[in-house]
Amino acid sequence: MITLDPAMLNRVIKPARYTGNEWNSIKKDHDTVSVTVALSLPDVYEVGMSNLGLKILYQILNNREDTAAERVYAPWVDMEAEMRERNIPLYTLESLKPVREFDIVGFSLQYEMSYSNVLNMLDLAGIPLFTAERDEHMPIIIGGGPCTFNAEPVADFFDCLVLGEGEEVMEDIIAAVSSWKKAGKINGRSGILKSLAQIGGVYVPSLYDVTYHENGMVAEVLPNCLEAPLIVTKRVVKDLNTVEYATRPIVPFLDIVHDRIMLELFRGCTRGCRFCQAGVLYRPVRERRPELLLKMAKEMVESTGYNEISLTSLSSADYSCLPDLVDSLMGELKEQGVSVSLPSLRIDSFSIDLAQKVQQVRKSGLTFAPEAGSQRMRDVINKGVTQKNLEDAVSAAFQAGWSTVKLYFMMGLPTETDEDVLGIADLAYKVLDLYKEIKGRRGAKVTVSVSCFVPKPHTPFQWFGQDLASEFERKQQLLKARLRDRSITFNWHDARTSFLEGAFARGDRRLGQVLLKAWQNGARFDGWSEYFKYDVWMDAFKTCEIDPYFYATRHRDFDEVMPWDHLSSGASKEFLQREYEQAVTEELTVDCRREHCSACGVCPGLGVEVLDWGSRA
Amino acid sequence: MAKLRLEITKGEEIRYISHLDYASAMERAIIRAKLPVAYSEGFNPHMKISFASALAVGVTSQAEYIDIECKAEIDVNQAVEHLKATLPMGIRIKGAAYMQGNVPALMAIVNLATYEITVPLLAEDIGIIEDSIRWFNEAEAVLYMRESPKGKKEIEIKQYMAKPITLTALEKAVRLILEIRITPTGSIKPGEVLGALVAMFDLPVDIDNLLIHRTGLYISNVNRQVSPVEL
Ligand code: SF4
Numbered sequence: 069m070i071t072l073d074p075a076m077l078n079r080v081i082k083p084a085r086y087t088g089n090e091w092n093s094i095k096k097d098h099d100t101v102s103v104t105v106a107l108s109l110p111d112v113y114e115v116g117m118s119n120l121g122l123k124i125l126y127q128i129l130n131n132r133e134d135t136a137a138e139r140v141y142a143p144w145v146d147m148e149a150e151m152r153e154r155n156i157p158l159y160t161l162e163s164l165k166p167v168r169e170f171d172i173v174g175f176s177l178q179y180e181m182s183y184s185n186v187l188n189m190l191d192l193a194g195i196p197l198f199t200a201e202r203d204e205h206m207p208i209i210i211g212g213g214p215c216t217f218n219a220e221p222v223a224d225f226f227d228c229l230v231l232g233e234g235e236e237v238m239e240d241i242i243a244a245v246s247s248w249k250k251a252g253k254i255n256g257r258s259g260i261l262k263s264l265a266q267i268g269g270v271y272v273p274s275l276y277d278v279t280y281h282e283n284g285m286v287a288e289v290l291p292n293c294l295e296a297p298l299i300v301t302k303r304v305v306k307d308l309n310t311v312e313y314a315t316r317p318i319v320p321f322l323d324i325v326h327d328r329i330m331l332e333l334f335r336g337c338t339r340g341c342r343f344c345q346a347g348v349l350y351r352p353v354r355e356r357r358p359e360l361l362l363k364m365a366k367e368m369v370e371s372t373g374y375n376e377i378s379l380t381s382l383s384s385a386d387y388s389c390l391p392d393l394v395d396s397l398m399g400e401l402k403e404q405g406v407s408v409s410l411p412s413l414r415i416d417s418f419s420i421d422l423a424q425k426v427q428q429v430r431k432s433g434l435t436f437a438p439e440a441g442s443q444r445m446r447d448v449i450n451k452g453v454t455q456k457n458l459e460d461a462v463s464a465a466f467q468a469g470w471s472t473v474k475l476y477f478m479m480g481l482p483t484e485t486d487e488d489v490l491g492i493a494d495l496a497y498k499v500l501d502l503y504k505e506i507k508g509r510r511g512a513k514v515t516v517s518v519s520c521f522v523p524k525p526h527t528p529f530q531w532f533g534q535d536l537a538s539e540f541e542r543k544q545q546l547l548k549a550r551l552r553d554r555s556i557t558f559n560w561h562d563a564r565t566s567f568l569e570g571a572f573a574r575g576d577r578r579l580g581q582v583l584l585k586a587w588q589n590g591a592r593f594d595g596w597s598e599y600f601k602y603d604v605w606m607d608a609f610k611t612c613e614i615d616p617y618f619y620a621t622r623h624r625d626f627d628e629v630m631p632w633d634h635l636s637s638g639a640s641k642e643f644l645q646r647e648y649e650q651a652v653t654e655e656l657t658v659d660c661r662r663e664h665c666s667a668c669g670v671c672p673g674l675g676v677e678v679l680d681w682g683s684r685a
Numbered sequence: 686m687a688k689l690r691l692e693i694t695k696g697e698e699i700r701y702i703s704h705l706d707y708a709s710a711m712e713r714a715i716i717r718a719k720l721p722v723a724y725s726e727g728f729n730p731h732m733k734i735s736f737a738s739a740l741a742v743g744v745t746s747q748a749e750y751i752d753i754e755c756k757a758e759i760d761v762n763q764a765v766e767h768l769k770a771t772l773p774m775g776i777r778i779k780g781a782a783y784m785q786g787n788v789p790a791l792m793a794i795v796n797l798a799t800y801e802i803t804v805p806l807l808a809e810d811i812g813i814i815e816d817s818i819r820w821f822n823e824a825e826a827v828l829y830m831r832e833s834p835k836g837k838k839e840i841e842i843k844q845y846m847a848k849p850i851t852l853t854a855l856e857k858a859v860r861l862i863l864e865i866r867i868t869p870t871g872s873i874k875p876g877e878v879l880g881a882l883v884a885m886f887d888l889p890v891d892i893d894n895l896l897i898h899r900t901g902l903y904i905s906n907v908n909r910q911v912s913p914v915e916l
Contacts, residue, residue, distance in 0.1 A: 075893035078743050083701035091773040319713055321706040373713030404716065405724055
C-alpha cells in the first residue's frame with residue numbers, strides 16, 4: 069500500500085481525485101482472488117469516471133468472486149510532478165496498491181489524443197513501455213474502446229487490444245489469465261499472449277508482422293504464429309437484455325463530466341452517417357426492453373442517490389418506446405425528485421415535444437447537430453435531415469419557449485465547396501429569422517460550433533484525404549466573416565489538433581516511435597488545449613523522419629491495403645466503398661433499423677440481428 | 686415540517702473532499718435512505734438541508750451538524766438506522782434530534798469552533814516550540830496577510846482566539862489545540878493561525894504536512910457552551 073503525504077495532497081488541486089473511498093467502490097482482499105485488474109481511462113478522474121463502458125466492466129468483474137477490479141486515472145500535471153518527486157508509483161484508488169502489481173491493466177482508448185497519457189501512465193507505474201520489454205511478472209496491458217479498431221500506432225505498447233463490446237470478452241480474458249496463473253504462468257509471457265489471441269475479438273499485435281511497400285504504404289499484415297487468426301473480428305453482445313449492466317455505479321465525491329445516472333437504452337445506430345465511426349463499430353441496433361430499463365432505473369436511483377437520469381445512446385430519440393418510457397420513468401420517480409434528461413436531440417418536432425415533457429432546463433438551450441450547412445452536403449454525408457426538418461424543429465422549440473439554440477457542424481467533408489461552408493451561416497441566420505417571425509421580435513441566441521472533420525478508419529470516408537490545417541483555417545475565416553451578427557456566437561476547433569488526430573486515426577505501427585518521442589519531449593493531455601504542444605509533435609515526426617501528411621491528408625485508392633484491414637467491425641470494405649461512391653453522387657442510404665437492410669455484412673457475418681421493439685410490434 | 690438535526694463526522698477516508706462534495710454526498714445518502722426530505726418549490730427544486738459551518742479540503746471533523754427538513758416526522762432512531770446504511774465511508778452519525786419550533790439556522794447560531802492541529806516537528810527541543818506558542822498567546826495583536834484569488838487582505842488574528850493555544854508533544858510531532866470564534870463579521874482558519882505561527886513566531890514545524898481536525902462546534906455565551914444537538 070502506498071502512503072500519501074498530506075503535504076502532497078494539500079498542494080495539488082482537487083486532491084479527492086486521488087483518494088478514493090467513494091460510495092459503491094469495492095475493496096477486496098487481493099489474497100482471496102485469483103486475478104486483479106486495474107481499469108483505466110488515460111485522462112483525468114472526472115473524464116475517466118464518466119465512461120460508461122468502464123462502469124459496466126467494474127461491476128461485471130467485481131461480481132466475480134475470483135477477480136478484484138480497481139480504478140486508476142491519469143494524475144493531473146500537478147500530481148504527476150509530486151509523484152515523480154517523491155517516487156510514488158501510479159496506484160489504484162481502491163487498495164492504493166501500485167498498478168505494477170496487478171495482473172491486468174486495461175486502458176479504455178476513447179480518442180487518439182489520449183495516447184501520450186497511456187505512455188505516461190505506464191512510465192509512472194514503473195512498467196516497461198514496450199510489450200517486448202515486459203516479462204511475465206509485469207501486468208498484461210490491454211486496450212479497449214473505439215480506438216482499438218485501428219490502434220496500430222500504439223500496437224508496440226499493448227499486449228492485446230480488444231475489439232468490440234467488453235461484457236463477455238473480459239470474462240473470457242479473466243478465465244484465460246486465471247488458468248495461466250494457476251498453471252504456474254506456463255510458457256511465460258508468450259504462453260498467455262498466444263492463449264489470449266485465440267479468444268474472439270482479442271488482437272495481440274506482437275503476433276503479427278507488418279511489411280511495407282517502397283512507397284511507404286502497407287503491403288501486408290500477417291500473423292507470425294498459428295494461434296493468431298488472419299482477421300480479428302469484433303465481439304458483439306447479441307441481446308443486451310441478458311447481460312449485466314452498471315446498476316451500482318460508483319458515486320464520486322467531486323463533480324465529474326457526466327454526474328448522473330446513465331441509462332443505456334440501446335446500442336448501435338444505423339442512420340448511416342458516412343463520417344461516423346461509432347455508427348459502423350456498434351452495429352447492429354439492439355434495444356433494451358422498456359420494462360427492463362424501468363427496473364434498472366429504479367435500482368440505480370436506489371443504489372446511487374442521483375436525482376437525474378440521462379437517457380444515453382448514440383441517438384436516444386430513436387428508441388422505439390421512448391414516449392412511454394419517459395412517461396413511466398417520470399411517473400414513478402418524480403416523488404423522489406428525480407428528473408430525466410436527453411443528451412442529444414433529433415432534429416424534429418417529436419424531439420422538441422419530448423424535451424418539453426422532461427422540462428429540460430431552459431436556460432441551457434437546445435442542441436442540434438445538422439453536421440453540414442447545405443442540403444447537398446447533408447446528402448453527401450447521409451445525414452437524413454432536410455431544411456424543412458430543421459425549420460420545423462427550431463420553430464417548435466421557439467414556440468415552446470426556448471430562445472437559445474446550439475448548432476453543431478463539421479467542415480472539411482468530402483466534396484465540400486465554399487458555398488457549402490457558407491451554408492452554415494445561412495442556416496444560422498435562418499434560425500434568427502424564424503425566431504423573429506414567430507415571436508415578432510429579435511431575441512434568439514445561436515451558437516454555431518464547427519469542428520474540423522477527421523476521417524476515421526472503418527467509415528465510408530476512410531479513403532478521403534483530410535483538409536490541410538491551412539485550408540481549415542481559411543474556411544474558418546470565411547465563415548467568421550459571414551457570422552458577424554451579435555446574436556450569433558461562433559466556435560471552431562483548433563485545426564492543428566485535428567490534423568494530429570487525423571494522422572493518428574489512420575496511422576500505422578511506425579507512428580509508435582513518433583508517439584514515444586513526443587511523450588519523451590513532454591507531450592501529455594493532448595486533448596486539453598492548454599497542454600497541447602503542436603511543436604513537440606511536429607519535431608517528433610521530423611526526428612523520426614515520418615511524414616504526418618502521408619497519414620492525414622493523403623487520398624487513398626480503394627485497393628490500398630489499410631493498416632487496419634486485419635481488424636474487422638463486421639462491416640465489409642465493399643459496403644464502405646459503396647457508401648463512399650454514393651456519397652459522391654449524393655445518394656441516400658436508408659436506416660436498416662426500421663427499413664430494409666443495406667447489406668453492410670454485420671448481421672450475417674457475426675450472427676446477430678437488429679432488435680427494435682417498435683418495428684416488430 | 687420537522688427539522689432533523691444530526692451530528693456527523695468527516696473522517697480520514699474523505700479528508701480531501703470539499704465542503705460542496707461533502708454536502709452532495711449527504712444529499713445522495715439521504716435520497717438512498719429514502720428519508721421524507723422536503724424540496725424547495727420552483728423550476729429547479731433543491732433539497733432542504735443546511736450545514737453549520739463549511740469545512741475546508743484537507744480538514745477532518747468529529748462534529749459537523751446538518752439540518753434536514755422533513756415532510757413527515759419519522760422516528761429518530763429509524764431515520765438514523767436508514768441513513769447509517771447509506772452513508773459513504775468517513776461519515777458517521779454521532780447524534781440526532783428533532784428541533785422543535787421555529788429554530789434559527791445552524792449557520793446563524795454556531796459561534797465557536799475547536800481544532801486539533803497535528804504537525805511534524807523540525808526541531809528536537811520542545812522548549813523552542815513552547816516559547817513560540819507562548820509569545821503568540823501573549824501578543825496583543827497578530828496581523829496576518831490573507832491571500833486569496835480575490836486579492837490580499839490584512840487580518841488581526843487574536844480577536845478570533847477564544848482561548849490561548851495549548852500544546853501536547855507527540856513523537857516527532859506536536860499537537861496544538863485551538864479555540865476559534867466565528868463572528869458575524871468573519872473568523873480565521875486554523876491553517877492561517879499555524880501560518881502566522883510559522884512566519885512570525887518561528888514555530889519550527891513542517892507546515893506542508895499539517896493535519897487539521899475539527900473537534901467541536903458550539904454555541905457559546907458567558908453562561909454555557911453547548912453543541913447544536915444539545916440545545
Ligand atoms: S447487416 Fe443489414 S440489418 Fe444488419 S446492421 Fe448491416 S445493414 Fe443493418
